[in-house]
Amino acid sequence: MYTKTNYGMMPRTMTNLMDDLFFNGLGKGYEMASVPVNIKETKDSYELHAVAPGLKKEDFRINVDKNNLTISFDHKEEKKETDGEDKWLRSEYKTRSFKRTFTMNEKVDTTKITARYTDGVLVVTLAKKEITEPTAQEIAVN
Structure with a gap:
């Protein structure tokens, strides 16, 4: 082809x-690119694993608005200074801004969301709410 x-x-x-x-x-x-994300469910939480190597933890923005979780990174273009006779002939390292939004269900406790960035992977942990099972009961008619 x-x-x-x-x-x-x-x-x-x-x-x-x-x-x-x-x-x-x-x-x-x-200009907005996307990052690959894996989502894992554990007994107590959901985990979003976003692959974003080469960044710093301070570069990420994680926001919650109602039932939406947004993970983003805004890339600022840096000028490469050359000193002496050295100069870049080709630069293939590209870092693009990205933004991903996820809709959370009612099982997520939005007050207990945590994040960590290790070895190029951002892990956002969404704690599950304690959900009580409704008990069977009889309602008396007055």
Whole structure:
């Protein structure tokens, strides 16, 4: 299969697919990228694992608005200074801003949400509410 690129028609390879995805798809006119997220349920909580390597924990913004949880990172472009005769010939390290919003159900205790960032993975823990089972009872008619 052939695809049209900036260099003309080229065979579709994995490199072309990656370029299309990261540079031609989200990069043109749409600055917000996405991060992959895994969601795990434990006995006491839900955990969102977001893969976002190379960032600092201070870079993340996590907000709760009603039943929506939003995780975001706003990338500020840095100018690379060159000193002496050294200069960058090519720079492929790209960091894009991202924003993900999740709708939480009524089982989440929004007052007990925690987050930690370790080894390039942001883990947001959503504690479950204590839910009491309704008991069976008979209602007397007066």
